Amino acid sequence: MSSEKIIVKKDNRMEFNNHVDYCVGTGRLGLALTEEYLKELEFVQNMIGFSYIRGHGLFSDDVAIYNEYEEDGETKVEYNYTYIDRIFDSFLRLGIRPYLELGFMPGQLASGTQTIFYWKGNTTPPKDYKKWTDMVIALLAHLKKRYGEETVTWPIEVWNEPNLPGFWYKADMQEYFKLFKETFLAIKNYDSRYKVGGPAICGVRDAEWIEAFLEFCKKEGIKPDRITRHHYTVEFPERIGHYDYSKLEDPKMRFENLQSTRDIVDSYDEFRGLPIHLSEFSTSYTPRGVIHDTNLNAAYLAGQLAGLGDVNEAYSYWTFGDVFEEQGVQHSLFHGGFGMVADGNIPKPTFWTFYFYKQLKMFGTDCVYRDDKAVIVKNDSGYAGVLWNIGEDEIIADLDFELPEDGEYTLIKKTVDETCCNPLKLWHDLGEPAYPSKAEKEMIKSAAWPLTTSSVEVSKNGTVDVSFTLKKHGVLYFTLTKRDFTPDRGYDYDKVISFH
Missing domain, CATH: 2.60.40.1500 (Glycosyl hydrolase domain; family 39)
Incomplete structure (x- = not known):
């Protein structure tokens, strides 16, 4: 003792920037069509209340936005917003708005067949960049018409973890930079009020990617509205059966890693002071990471939430609930899922860490x-x-x-x-x-x-x-x-x- x-x-007076309720992560957007998903999100929103929600699969085939068909010997394109309207209607009804992660690639628009996860999100570049940007702009126009001018405030991020070959074919840096440039310029040409960020990388070669991304943007005369990256805090896991066992990393070392990104960005006159968003963070980076269900996870993350706002304007916990299928449908109630809430709206200890910090924010600054x-x-x-x-x-x-x-x-x-x-x-x-x-x-x-x-x-x-x-x-x-x-x-x- x-x-x-x-x-x-x-x-x-001490510095403490509490952005605990800015954004929260979710499994692929298509899961928002299920009853249990919406029950868990409603519980989290009633108890904590996040402003934004970010997830994968906006353009994946299960949401069915992009469709090609043949007519008079010509390939034509049509868009279908039935599911995305249903999903976003549910979000807004629960007081939360989309953080638009642009990905993955519709199968008919993809240049290859590489996919990731149980639900097979395509992770190859578009076969036609004009069709990609047309799809992005058409969606933004549709959202603006349906939900109004507020949609220009919804954050936009181009892709997810392109520095990993599983998420972006061969982790091709220059191809990702092309995707970012084409997407960024198309959005800004449509309406310059949208805020567009990248490169959405995880911790692999992070400094190399951030530096190369900024060099590319500098060369092309592009100024992203924010820099986005991810933040996980465990060593490489040991897989036993269905489950991943990981040791936590030293919190000081992890904060130093975040500071290094801030330092790189601020080393450029053109980009000094750009906001940094941690568009994903947690302890373990696997959906079978058993630490997620524990009290240790809650205590460790309490220390993280105390300091993440020092150099980051926003940080989004991955994820709000356990309805999640990256490695398949879960085998058990407590399966190491990312969520702060388990099936049946059972709050895990980590849920209360976030609830406490939200209460702290409401009490005083x-x-x-x-x-x-x-x-x-x-x-x-x-x-x-x-x-x-x-x-x-x-x-x-x-x-x-x-x-x-x-x-x-x-x-x-x-x-x-x-x-x-x-x-x-x-x-x-x-x-x-x-x-x-x-x-x-x-x-x-x-x-x-x-x-x-x-x-x-x-x-x-x-x-x-x-x-x-x-x-x-x-x-x-x-x-x-x-x-x-x-x-x-x-x-x-x-x-x-x-x-x-």
């Missing part, structure tokens, strides 16, 4: 304390904070708060750890049912909520001392606010609880 003393001064174990903000009524413990030992944090006036304050704690909020353990103890019954799901869900406790703290001489205990892999959210005590006539709480 370790103990730490923290003094929280009300006039202190003045950060008065931040380190590698805590972030605390204040408003006129008091303080709110998130604390986390990614270690094996229990931590006791003693905090002295400076308060605007003496008196009574209400302390509320919401705790998520392996003892009080661990649906994975209950599922395991039940025998790991792959296809739990409705009753079993409800039982598992009952173990998926934070422990909420409260107390009245008395401030003396402008301070109050509070202790927080964080168990192994714990995350804790608290508020300490001025108590407004207004009892009804004749009601005596102490007398009520003293009855025998």
